[in-house]
Amino acid sequence: MDKVKLVEMGPRDGLQNEPAQVPTAVKIELVQQLAECGLTHIEVASFVSPKWVPQMADGSEVLTGLSRKQGVVYSALTPNLKGLEAALAAGADEVAVFTAASERFCQKNINCSVAESMARFEPVLQLARERGVRVRGYVSTVLGCPYEGDIAPAAVARVAGELYRLGCDEISLGDTIGTGTPNKAIAMLSAVRQEVPLLRLAAHFHDTYGQALANLYAVLEQGLRIIDSSVAGLGGCPYARRASGNVASEDVVYLLHGLGLNTGVDLDRLVNTGRWISRQLGRENGSKTGRAWNS
Numbered sequence: 376m377d378k379v380k381l382v383e384m385g386p387r388d389g390l391q392n393e394p395a396q397v398p399t400a401v402k403i404e405l406v407q408q409l410a411e412c413g414l415t416h417i418e419v420a421s422f423v424s425p426k427w428v429p430q431m432a433d434g435s436e437v438l439t440g441l442s443r444k445q446g447v448v449y450s451a452l453t454p455n456l457k458g459l460e461a462a463l464a465a466g467a468d469e470v471a472v473f474t475a476a477s478e479r480f481c482q483k484n485i486n487c488s489v490a491e492s493m494a495r496f497e498p499v500l501q502l503a504r505e506r507g508v509r510v511r512g513y514v515s516t517v518l519g520c521p522y523e524g525d526i527a528p529a530a531v532a533r534v535a536g537e538l539y540r541l542g543c544d545e546i547s548l549g550d551t552i553g554t555g556t557p558n559k560a561i562a563m564l565s566a567v568r569q570e571v572p573l574l575r576l577a578a579h580f581h582d583t584y585g586q587a588l589a590n591l592y593a594v595l596e597q598g599l600r601i602i603d604s605s606v607a608g609l610g611g612c613p614y615a616r617r618a619s620g621n622v623a624s625e626d627v628v629y630l631l632h633g634l635g636l637n638t639g640v641d642l643d644r645l646v647n648t649g650r651w652i653s654r655q656l657g658r659e660n661g662s663k664t665g666r667a668w669n670s
């Protein structure tokens with residue numbers, strides 16, 4: 376059966392905007408439950424400035440506190456060398472750099488231009504390579520920017536291509552504010568795949584306008600096979616009011632299994648994990664499958 380790689384975002388993208396500080400022990404328990412569901416790639420932390428993202432300040436404690444499951448890749452965001460060094464010291468298996476297709480979003484998010492971000496990433500990629508650590512590259516705002524509106528597919532392709540040539544092993548394409556629709560997603564992917572091999576590309580779609588599953592189906596039809604998602608649809612975006620989280624992992628797994636695609640994920644357990652973390656955070660479960668599933 377054709378296989379899709381799922382990259383679980385809940386502990387990082389999902390929790391980074393939570394208004395109340397989530398206890399480290401809850402973060403660790405979430406990651407461990409996700410691993411027990413069969414998820415093999417889990418983004419667990421960010422090594423960014425705690426002034427910018429206080430919720431992620433305990434990244435080292437989360438990584439070092441895990442009882443690791445064999446075969447699971449525990450990854451972290453590292454915007455610069457300082458972040459990479461801290462992530463490596465805490466035992467991250469994989470790291471990720473992040474920039475954007477739009478200048479204004481890049482400035483707001485990481486306080487530099489897109490060109491400056493690439494210059495920052497060079498030494499990050501070099502050190503990661505020396506340590507034998509895989510690096511993912513994120514491009515935000517690939518289907519729309521809260522400040523610049525529509526983004527040309529060529530602009531996304533340019534940034535994705537640059538990250539790939541810098542040495543990123545995989546490029547994740549972020550519809551940060553969830554404004555994309557299927558035809559736009561296909562046009563964007565068609566441009567990007569001229570620069571980066573299709574099987575190195577991930578779809579990272581937020582569900583603000585309820586389009587994420589439709590967009591995912593469209594890019595799956597084009598042959599893309601890596602999907603980022605967040606248990607219970609956790610998350611939001613600090614720079615886009617009312618933006619919702621990544622597409623819910625439970626909904627993606629339900630879709631993929633229905634399409635006959637293999638994920639290796641136990642949906643019963645994933646639904647229970649989504650219900651558990653929603654209770655912990657005192658928020659409504661953002662997964663429709665999670666709400667409807669009888670387990």
Ligand SMILES: CC(C)(COP(=O)([O-])OP(=O)([O-])OC[C@H]1O[C@@H](n2cnc3c(N)ncnc32)[C@H](O)[C@@H]1OP(=O)([O-])[O-])[C@@H](O)C(=O)NCCC(=O)NCCSC(=O)C[C@@](C)(O)CC(=O)[O-]
Pocket residue numbers: 388391421422423424425427428452454455457458459473484485486487513514515516549550551579
């Ligand atoms: C990138 C920086 C650090 C630049 O921040 P800066 O202020 O330009 O950097 P700086 O080098 O001038 O440093 C300023 C202060 O930050 C500290 N600092 C500097 N680097 C680090 C570090 N790695 N870890 C800890 N501390 C750090 C540094 O030590 C200094 O501390 P001070 O002297 O003022 O006490 C900052 O802008 C930042 O942290 N931004 C947060 C970005 C972020 O986490 N955004 C959310 C994640 S991205 C995302 O969600 C999108 C994605 C990936 O999911 C895809 C999508 O959906 O689109």
